[in-house]
Amino acid sequence: MFKKLLAAKRKRNLFFKIIAYTMIVSLLPILLLTAFFYHNMKSSMEEEIRNASVNYLNQTVNAVEIVIQQINRSFEQLTLDKAVRDFEGFPRGNYYESIHGSIDAEDLPLLHSYVYSKANVLLMLNNLKTSNDFIYSVHLVDHAKGIVLTTTSPDGGIDENNQVKLEQSELPQQVSAYPYFKETLRIKINENTFKKVIPVIYKSTGKSNEVVVYLDADKMYQNIIRKLENNKEHTFFVLSEGKKLLIDDGNNKFYQKFNEIQNVRGNSLNPSQSEIIENESTNMLVTYKTSELLGWTFVSAVNVEKLYKSISHMNGLILLTAVILLTLTLLLTVLTSRTIYRPIYRMVAYIRSLDSTEKPRNSNSNEQQPHYDELKWIQTSFEAAVEDRMGLQARLNESLPAYKEKFLVSLVKNNRYSTEEITGRMQLFGIEVQLEQLILLNVYVERPDAAASDFKGNNLLKLQLLDLLNYHCMQMHRGFVVEMYDDLFTIVVNGDEHDIAQMIVLAEQLKDEAKQQLDLNCTIGIGQHCPTVYHLSRAFEEAEEAVRYRSIVGTGEVIYIDDVRLESAPILLYPKDKETLLNNYIKKGEGDHAIRVFNEFVKDLKSQEAKTSFCQLQRAFIQLMVSFMETADHLRLDLTKMMHMKQEPYYVLLQLKDFGAIIDWFEGMITQMAAYIHNAFKSKNHHYIEKAIEMMETAQLEQITLTWIADRLHLNASYFSRIFKEKKGISFVDYLTKKRIDTSKQLLIETNMKVNEISDRLGYTQVNYFIRIFKELTGTTPGEYRKSFTAKH
Secondary structure: OHHHHHHHHHHOHHHHHHHHHHHHHHHHHHHHHHHHHHHHHHHHHHHHHHHHHHHHHHHHHHHHHHHHHHHHHHHHHHHHOHHHHHHHOOOOHHHHHHOOOOOOHHHHHHHHHHHHHHHHHHHHHHHHHHOOOOEEEEEEEEOOOOEEEEOOOOOOOOOOOOOOOOOHHHOOOOOOOOOEEOOOEEEEOOOOOEEEEEEEEEEOOOOOOEEEEEEEHHHHHHHHHHHHOOOOOEEEEEEOOOOOEEEEOOOHHHHHHHHHHHHHHOOOOOOOOEEEEEEOOEEEEEEEEEOOOOOOEEEEEEEHHHHHHHHHOOHHHHHHHHHHHHHHHHHHHHHHHHHHHHHHHHHHHHHHHHOOOOOOOOOOOOOOOOOOOHHHHHHHHHHHHHHHHHHHHHHHHHHHHHHHHHHHHHHHHOOOOOHHHHHHHHHHHOOOOOOEEEEEEEEEEEOOHHHHHOHHHHHHHHHHHHHHHHHHHHHHOOEEEEEEEOOEEEEEEEOOHHHHHHHHHHHHHHHHHHHHHHOOEEEEEEOOOEEEHHHHHHHHHHHHHHHHOHHHHOOOOEEEHHHHOOOOOOOOOOOHHHHHHHHHHHHHOOHHHHHHHHHHHHHHHHOOHHHOOHHHHHHHHHHHHHHHHHHHHHOOOOHHHHOOOOOOHHHHHHHOOOHHHHHHHHHHHHHHHHHHHHHHHHHHHHHHHHHHHHHHHHOOHHHOOHHHHHHHHOOOHHHHHHHHHHHHOOOHHHHHHHHHHHHHHHHHHHOOOOHHHHHHHHOOOOHHHHHHHHHHHHOOOHHHHHHHHHHHO
């Protein structure tokens, strides 16, 4: 046992360090707190009681304020109702109230309206009453009409014989704000029953009218205060602004004692403090809280003497508690240390699996394994990884100029990129140029034959010329300069058609400075204006064509293509960006999106139909057909066979002499290509999934991983994971976990293998992790599952 423990310490040195340090850190506070606990228990309990009382008062005040605010909002809705305003402002309302006996016919219509309005007001008053459970009754005092409209109380209290006279004279002389809270009233329900209510007076829409809401004080105590109370030795009451008793729990003796003390003090309460008051040889901890909204003072008193008696019963438990705490701390330390160490252990295992230089350890060998510092090893491994990454980053930075030049050459001559790809790469390479409104210039260096052999000198001149071109172009425009091949530099800058003349002037300046500073004769060709970046290849060919006219115009000149062409035919602007997007959708098998982009492609061509010939439009569709053929070749597809054509697509396209027929033919081709590719990928993915499931059935579960399967299918792991979930509706990891758990159930039932042996066989390195996963999927542990099956059979 000791040897196994010592071997484990060497293997997991950090784990035992964590246990030791955690025990030291955990036990020291426990020992100190145990010694300190008894001496501070009484004061701590008093502070806890004080805090509990404060929290209780805060909760009670908040609850009562919420009830009053709800009533306030209900009253505001009442005053906003048109029925109340119509009733209070009803003309001759006092006359209709005083009518007795027979009624004149001429008074009947208005009297009917008055009675209807009065009924609506009573309905609104009843709605106000039912809006809150703590409202006992509601009264509308209309002084102008000399009436009081009263809701029906649940127990018949407050009737015409025993209700309090609610007149304006009963209010104080100065009422600055409503609602106004009056003192608690004692209402007689029947001969032996009384109820305490709190009148709340609101100012109605009428100038001298009030709405009086009677709150059920007993119900508020039982449903709010009593429910929030968590101490049986607790006394509670509420005082009005005049320090009169509003709500209480029936403990009148303590209230009388409290009232006597306050009378001696002059009725001054300090809500921010608590104090001890002696009542019948018992100390009561009294806490105050005044509501700013209501003006009421909530008083809470707790008998602390009975609570202090419980301290004496804890003396014998202190030592036992300390022993239990020490035991629990040890167990908790081990569990916590395992939780803390588990990520480190997994990281070490992962690094070891990646480290091909690490020699495998033989667990059965008697050779003593040296202990090592896991954190130091992780640090060393990460330092090596960071160093490798920095080396790769340095190599990338060194190769960026070459990648940048390659990208710019392909952008000018054979642009196959989407707009998003172009934007992303320009940001990577730091190229500042807009993708629309472009002008292209070709600078051709005229070299004598004798200078061709001076390799070093030629390259030096190239660099100097490149610097000169960059300097002048960037001073005036946003763009770039790239060496297309020996002695040919291409300049691309932003500019509209009106900037062509300015470009010619700039080209003349560049030509002259190249001659003066570098002694180089340069011929500069300028192509036509490019609306988008996808027209650069056309402009490049035009610029090359312009340079070829130097045999006629002369070397060392600036040649604009329109100046040397024999006729100026309209140029068809080919929507290259839509061609690229269309082929991307076809490659993905998304036929609907491909047709949508094709319609946009056709729309761009139709917009130029008036100024171009049918032959030019036909050449545009031939160019589109070439891109389709390249897409088919990339996917290893025979387009002619797939379309069931007897002739090559080129011949079929050339035979179509109508623009509409060409469009219909292309739509059919796009639909068939996308559908064929979609079905082919679907069938291929289905084959991959079936092959993967077959591997999982035949291979050992402990060796199966997502990467293991993907490698054997020659697929990218993320791609395989995506198609697996699309096919099965569940991720590969969840599928494998379910299969492992199903296999473990079979092993638990049919064999006597231990749980840790089954865990190892399924590929789980931690048996606790296997148990947790098993319980999450089955609702029981492996041992319980085996016992339940054995009990049934």
